[in-house]
Amino acid sequence: MFKDTTAYFHGRTAILATKHGKEQVIAPALAALGIQVEVAAAIDTDQFGTFSRDRPRCGTQEEAAEAKANLVLSETGADLAIASEGSFGPHPQCPLVPGDRELVLLVDRLHDLKLWGEVISLDTNFSHATIRSLSDALTFAKTVGFPSHGLIAMVSSDPIPNTPIFKGIKTVEELEAAIAALHPHSPDGRLHLETDMRAHMNPTRMGVIASATAELVKAMQQGCPQCGLPGFVATETIPGRPCALCGAPTSQTKAVRYRCQRCAHVLSVPTQEPLADPSQCYFCNP
Ligand SMILES: [Zn+2]
Ligand SMILES: [Zn+2]
Secondary structure, rough: OOOHHHHHOOEEEEOOOOOOOOOOHHHHHHHHHHHHHEEOOOOOOOOOOOOOOOOOOOOOHHHHHHHHHHHHHHHHHHOEEEEEEEEEEEEOOOOOOOEEEEEEEEEEOOOOEEEEEEEEEOOOOOOOEEEHHHHHHHHHHHHOOOOOOOOOEEEEOOOOOOOOOEEEEOOOOHHHHHHHHHHHHHOOOOEEEEEEEOHOOHHHHHHHHHHHHHHHHHHHOEEEOOOOOOEEEEEEEEEOOOOOOOOOOOOEEEEEEEEEOOOEEEEEOOOOOEEHHHHOOOOOOO
């Protein structure tokens, strides 16, 4: 049902601003579309905020990704840029569990296109702890995949001006040294330890970025059946799949609606399974 989008992307170069090795997962995925990814390591995307909160993020996650991509385009003069942005916190469907929402954005100035890949994953080690000693720290570290996953140590979760922040801690020796250096700054002997969520310090997060990139690639490959523009993606789900027993509409998805960003072409595609299980029915299973 989708038009082929090869002509939009094949043979082009996309610039990715990252200091955290995200090209490891983004470059191979885009190579499949004939796009070569170049890393603009000199562009400081930390100015848009860091996870360790020494620089807070301005605006929403979407705005931060767009700001990064636009900076890359204006600094390099390129016409294709990729930006990735993550955020961690309560999962929207299960607020007691931390989730990782990853966005990967493609901005194409040549075709005036903006495409997103998004994944919300429960697979994250995002966590923090208050500690007093190296032994407390090691107990926490064990639960969050250390040392394959890095840690950040600071005096308190609200960064105190003029106190050090130790990022990218990947060995017991580094952890011990950080704790020793921070203790004199702590009035009550307590310190704050958290997972380092930067991609190169966190293989679990890198995996979620790979999944979000796969979603982006999917969007790039879905050309509008009418005008051919890439990004013909599902924008809405329509509930009301009929109950298999009594035929009454249920809250289950009946169809998925695709919409073109440019020509406004809309297509509703029914779900593979036409009928809902009676256990989902308000009448058969009240
Ligand atoms: Zn269209
Ligand atoms: Zn029913």
